[in-house]
Structures are given as structure tokens and as C-alpha cells.
Amino acid sequence: MDTPDTASLMERILYEVKRVVVGQDKFLERVMVAMLAQGHLLVEGVPGLAKTITVKTLATTLRGSFKRIQFTPDLVPADLVGTRIYNQKTGDFSTSLGPVFANLLLADEINRAPAKVQSALLEVMQERQVTIAGETHKVPSPFLVMATQNPIETEGTYPLPEAQVDRFMMKVVVGYPSEEEEFVIVQRVTGDPAVVTPVVSTGQLGELQMECRKVYVDPSLMQYAVKLVSATREPARHGLPDLSKFISFGASPRATIGLIEGARAMAMLRGRSYALPEDVVDLVPDVLRHRLVLSYEALAEGLSPDQIVSQIVSKVPKPDKPMANERNNG
Structure with a gap:
């Protein structure tokens, strides 16, 4: 796969995402960069700026799995990575894997969760694996964490420790749309929903990532x-x-x-x-x-x-x- 081919393939992915998401060109470009470079993304912006819908649409174009976790103060690490469940009939324990086992993971309002949960996410981001009761489980590949922060509210939030912030390859600040863009957003949201076509498989994305290293x-x-x-x-x-x-x-x-x-x-x-x-x-x-x-x-x-x-x-x-x-x- 040579580079011009890659560029046109990425353009097709962007085209599909843009059928749903209006504007946000810089943000979308950064998401694509993070995806190719196998980095994670921290996104700061007020609610309602299409952060969730962007990642969800992207997952569709990649035929990948998408999971969203809403971070709250009462979340525990098991809610994130999974846990061992006891089966009364067989008397055995089975492992129930958590929502981090996805290609694209959206960690919504990451600064609302306590340090214990944040450190659980840290292991997944760095090692791309999870340890549950001494057993190691690898997350699917490709794997991208996109975490969001709301810059307005600081009450009831836990600032991210430097070690965790450093794990994010980029921090993107998403701003409000222009009036023209907002007009199109309203038109699209209140009209017929756009049908997104898958463009590449997760296997092809893996190849693109290897190509990127060259x-x-x-x-x-x-x-x-x-x-x-x-x-x-x-x-x-x-x-x-x-x-x-x-x-x-x-x-x-x-x-x-x-x-x-x-x-x-x-x-x-x-x-x-x-x-x-x-x-x-x-x-x-x-x-x-x-x-x-x-x-x-x-x-x-x-x-x-x-x-x-x-x-x-x-x-x-x-x-x-x-x-x-x-x-x-x-």
C-alpha cells in the first residue's frame, strides 16, 4: 500500500465521518493522526460539540467496535476492565470483560472518576492489556482511547495526574461551530439521519499503522x-x-x-x-x-x-x- 493510496483511503474515511459531523476539521484531522500513530487523544470542550458522535461514526467506518464509558465519582475499576463472576451452577469463576475491550473507547468526562479508576485506565492505555485476578487479557487491536474533559465544571472532578496526562499523545481543544456550521448541524440533526458506509477493516487499519512507521x-x-x-x-x-x-x-x-x-x-x-x-x-x-x-x-x-x-x-x-x-x- 503506497502513501497516495493511503491518503485517498483516509480521505474516504473523513468523507464518511463528515456526512454526520459538521465542521471540526482540525479535531477530525487530529483523530486521524492519533489513529495512524497509535496514540491516545484527550479532548477538551463543552458538551454538545459532537465528540461522541465523531468517535462512534469513525468506529462504523472502520468496522470496529465502539464503547463509551460515562465516568462518574462512584465508578470502580471493575466497571472499566471487567471482573470475575461466580457461577453457582458449575461452582466455577468466569471472567466478564469490561467495556475497555473495544477498538475505539470513549472515556467521557474522564476527570469525574476517582484516582483508582483513572489508574486502571492507565494500564490499558500503556500496556494495551488488562489484568483480572492474575490473568492477562489483551485489548483488541487497533486500540484508541479518546477521553473528554469539560472545562467549565470543576466541582466534583478529580484533576488527572501528570503521569496519566502524559500517556495521551495529544490534547485537542474543541471550540464552538461557526454560525454557518451550526445552521448545517441543525439541518442535519432535524432531517433524515445519514447512513455511514464502512470504508476499511480493522485489519487494514493495522496495515496503515505499520505503513505509518515507515x-x-x-x-x-x-x-x-x-x-x-x-x-x-x-x-x-x-x-x-x-x-x-x-x-x-x-x-x-x-x-x-x-x-x-x-x-x-x-x-x-x-x-x-x-x-x-x-x-x-x-x-x-x-x-x-x-x-x-x-x-x-x-x-x-x-x-x-x-x-x-x-x-x-x-x-x-x-x-x-x-x-x-x-x-x-x-
Whole structure:
């Protein structure tokens, strides 16, 4: 499967999703990137912005299984991963697997669940397996967790620990639709429901993911990603001494890996077999915004992670066009 084929296949998936979901282009693109790069997605947005319907529609186009878990304060880990059930007739225990055993898992309002439940999800996200009563069960492949957070309400919520937030490849902020988009949304929702056609199988998606790992990334581009992430830890070394007082903790190496994996997927979506600096730059805010721990000074001055990230991007020099020669020959 060569890359142009892949791009057209991803376009067909997007086309099907867009028959149901209006607008949200950037959000949909990020979902596709996460899917190809085998990363998980944290989505922040107020209720009613088609987050659930996007994942559900996507699962249909992939002929994959979809499960949604509504996180609540009284949830226990067994509600998520499953449990052992005693059968009175046979006197045996059988394992009942939980809703995490799906290709696409939507963890709705993830910050409403207590730490115990969050850590249960953490194992699934990292290891792609679940341990129930000493037995290990692998989740189906491909496996993508998309967790949502509502930015409005903080009452009765448990902030996600840094270790868990770091497991998410990207954090995407979903905004309100424009008036034109909202008009189309109302038309669609109140009209006949669109029928979504499956485009690829989960097996084909697995092949696409393997294909994604083969996208060429120039060493200068990797160096660029390393510098961007390093600038969140030691801003002064990268010519940003003023930022040091605003960042308590910078991003981990997972951010650098996320940038490169994401850039590969982005290049693939754009029909290329090699990544360019703009593929990395486009993803920097999504990969870094949830990984920065801001200091009290930053909060007092009303600085957001996005503002700090944009300062870093403008300061760290981009590599000269890597792969330019290959493009001219191609």
C-alpha cells in the first residue's frame, strides 16, 4: 500500500465521518493522526460539540467496535476492565470483560472518576492489556482511547495526574461551530439521519499503522523536535530566559516521540512518504499543551500553555527544508 493510496483511503474515511459531523476539521484531522500513530487523544470542550458522535461514526467506518464509558465519582475499576463472576451452577469463576475491550473507547468526562479508576485506565492505555485476578487479557487491536474533559465544571472532578496526562499523545481543544456550521448541524440533526458506509477493516487499519512507521523522518527534524521539547525544560538554554519562571516542569521524552510519530501520520494524511517541518509545527501545541506544568507566576499572569508553546516555536529555528532534494527529483 503506497502513501497516495493511503491518503485517498483516509480521505474516504473523513468523507464518511463528515456526512454526520459538521465542521471540526482540525479535531477530525487530529483523530486521524492519533489513529495512524497509535496514540491516545484527550479532548477538551463543552458538551454538545459532537465528540461522541465523531468517535462512534469513525468506529462504523472502520468496522470496529465502539464503547463509551460515562465516568462518574462512584465508578470502580471493575466497571472499566471487567471482573470475575461466580457461577453457582458449575461452582466455577468466569471472567466478564469490561467495556475497555473495544477498538475505539470513549472515556467521557474522564476527570469525574476517582484516582483508582483513572489508574486502571492507565494500564490499558500503556500496556494495551488488562489484568483480572492474575490473568492477562489483551485489548483488541487497533486500540484508541479518546477521553473528554469539560472545562467549565470543576466541582466534583478529580484533576488527572501528570503521569496519566502524559500517556495521551495529544490534547485537542474543541471550540464552538461557526454560525454557518451550526445552521448545517441543525439541518442535519432535524432531517433524515445519514447512513455511514464502512470504508476499511480493522485489519487494514493495522496495515496503515505499520505503513505509518515507515514514513521517512530526517534526522534534522528529529533534532528539531528534541530542541522544542528541551526548550520546555530549560528555556534559558534556547534563548528564552524569561520563560523559566513560568514553567515548573517541562515535557517528557514522550512528547518528542509523539511529535515524530504524529508528524509521520500527518505526512501520510497529506499524501507524502516523508515528514516536513510544517508537519511537526502543526502538532506542537496539541502534543505539548497538556504536558507543561505552569508555575503560580504563570497562573497569576494569566498565561496559558498555548502562549508559552507559541513563544518556544517562534524562537527555536526550524531546520532547512529536509528532503527538498528528493522532492525536486520526485
